[in-house]
Amino acid sequence: MTLVVEFRVPAHETALGATFERIPELRCEMEQAITDPIPGFWFQGPTRTALEATFDSDPTVEAYSRVVSDEHRSLYDLEFTDDVCELVSIVLEDGVVLDLSAVRGTWSFHGRYPSHESASRTYDRLVEYGTAVDVAKLRGIEHSNDGHTLTEEQQKTLQTAIEHGFFEIPRGITMEELAARLDISHQAVSERLRRAYKAMATDQLGQNGKRDTDSATSVRAVTTEVEASDC
Structure with a gap:
């Protein structure tokens, strides 16, 4: 039985916590499904100068580069620290991330898992890692x-x-x-x-x-x- 679960985790325990703390109105959305530890992210809200200043001081960001911008948002490639990459590996070990976004300092992602057991393992591993994970929604159950x-x-x-x-x-x-x-x-x-x-x-x-x-x-x-x- 395939299960789609929406997980929510706080940014201050995972990634970009300092950035969201300095820019509360910031909105972030993953460019595409995660296939490697460094996906692209669309950011909406602050100016380029303000956003990049927070990246410079955010302890979870190793490097960044702006890819493109439009009138309302900017796309960045981010290189995270090993701790963040390890969290990504935990999420991907048993499932596939369908989408990922963050608002008001909370990351939300839908993961597709082949069984309740695999979804539960992901939950347990996140908790063991020290992340306050919340199961927000179940959908698309086959x-x-x-x-x-x-x-x-x-x-x-x-x-x-x-x-x-x-x-x-x-x-x-x-x-x-x-x-x-x-x-x-x-x-x-x-x-x-x-x-x-x-x-x-x-x-x-x-x-x-x-x-x-x-x-x-x-x-x-x-x-x-x-x-x-x-x-």
Whole structure:
């Protein structure tokens, strides 16, 4: 089952933290899918002089060069420190980065992973590296042809729950508030979550309830026990 996960990590723990601290309005977007440690980045917001001055003092930037500019933004090739390149390697070890952007000091990227286990390994490695990673969204899930498929309503419920911190400790939203946001009853939310958990668990464990591998079976943001969702 292929899983697309949106991860968010703070710039001050990864890359360009000093730059975003000095230029809070800065927006950044990767030029293309990451295929090597030095992708191109589009920057929007500050003047060229202000941006390059922050690059000069940013401890995560080894070197930079401006490629092209238009009326609103500039494209730069950046060479990062080894620490940043190691983080990139962690992300790419089990998956493919589909896009990458940063705003208000937070990097956001969508990663495509062949299984929940591979996405979970990436999450665990980022945490072990000391990065405060947040799972913001799940989408584009492809299921095997064994009938264990999330319905559109179940996927929407899970995605909304994650976006609003339902699985966080403490919760960012209650079951009642989640129900109101989805415009359905409390019981309907609980039932959708239960069925979604069962479908995902069956996908990972199989009909006989046995693990296919010893790896973690899902991204940590969706591993809360079913019973806890009724709190």
